[in-house]
Amino acid sequence: xxDASPVITIRDLNKWYGDYHALxxxxxxxxxxxxxxxxxxxxxxxxTLIRCVNSLExxxxxxxxxxxxxxxxxxxxxxIRSEVGMVFQQFNLFPHLTIxxxxxxxxxxxxxxxxxxxEERAMTYLERVRIPDQAHKRPTELSGGQQQRVAIARSLxxxxxxxxxxxxTSALDPEMISEVLDVIVDLxxxxxxxxxxxxxxxxxxxxxxxxxxxxxxxxxxTGTPEDFFEAPKSxxxxxxxxxxxxx
Numbered sequence: 001x002x003d004a005s006p007v008i009t010i011r012d013l014n015k016w017y018g019d020y021h022a023l024x025x026x027x028x029x030x031x032x033x034x035x036x037x038x039x040x041x042x043x044x045x046x047x048t049l050i051r052c053v054n055s056l057e058x059x060x061x062x063x064x065x066x067x068x069x070x071x072x073x074x075x076x077x078x079x080i081r082s083e084v085g086m087v088f089q090q091f092n093l094f095p096h097l098t099i100x101x102x103x104x105x106x107x108x109x110x111x112x113x114x115x116x117x118x119e120e121r122a123m124t125y126l127e128r129v130r131i132p133d134q135a136h137k138r139p140t141e142l143s144g145g146q147q148q149r150v151a152i153a154r155s156l157x158x159x160x161x162x163x164x165x166x167x168x169t170s171a172l173d174p175e176m177i178s179e180v181l182d183v184i185v186d187l188x189x190x191x192x193x194x195x196x197x198x199x200x201x202x203x204x205x206x207x208x209x210x211x212x213x214x215x216x217x218x219x220x221x222t223g224t225p226e227d228f229f230e231a232p233k234s235x236x237x238x239x240x241x242x243x244x245x246x247x
Contacts, residue, residue, distance in 0.1 A: 011029075
């Protein structure tokens with residue numbers, strides 16, 4: 001992990017949906033190469049937080065700075081998105097395109113790569129997520145786990161500095177979860193800066209540098225996986241862990 005200035009800085013972040021206060025005075029620094037797992041009960045603000053980092057949601061007050069770019073307007077948001085990859089619960093692949101076409105679309109349109117360079121890059125990342133043999137199939141011919149690995153490869157094709165994962169395994173059958181988490185662990189071990197919202201606590205122990213526990217829009221607790229699992233400080237965190245670790 002780097003000692004340099006944070007690659008993500010969040011200060012006094014607030015977000016409302018009407019009268020609902022979704023994020024409450026969030027403060028967070030993320031170092032270059034740091035792997036953070038955000039957990040907490042449903043509705044605690046986890047997904048809203050990372051969607052604000054990627055400017056998919058507008059925050060109402062406070063500030064977000066990503067890789068030196070302060071989020072101030074649409075132009076800044078576009079700059080930030082070009083540095084930040086995001087993987088969602090749903091795979092969001094174009095069903096009428098092949099896997100290779102799904103992966104080359106962004107690099108050709110947004111990065112200006114030639115078709116041959118984009119295809120070479122796409123094959124490199126399909127190797128990384130262990131499915132190069134699926135390149136010429138369409139998404140419907142792949143399992144859910146394979147489709148999510150394609151979605152990860154598609155984000156990597158834009159060569160982002162930061163990856164955000166929003167419950168990347170929640171739409172998968174149980175036997176497919178580990179194949180996706182293994183790919184994310186590989187990325188973590190290569191030093192990719194990442195924030196992952198997940199309920200997969202085994203993965204969190206293995207891959208996270210730091211755990212963040214949220215409830216009711218607030219960061220309640222933050223610490224190393226060891227501290228978080230072995231010695232949680234707050235009653236809310238203890239209750240959450242006792243419930244989630246029973247399953």
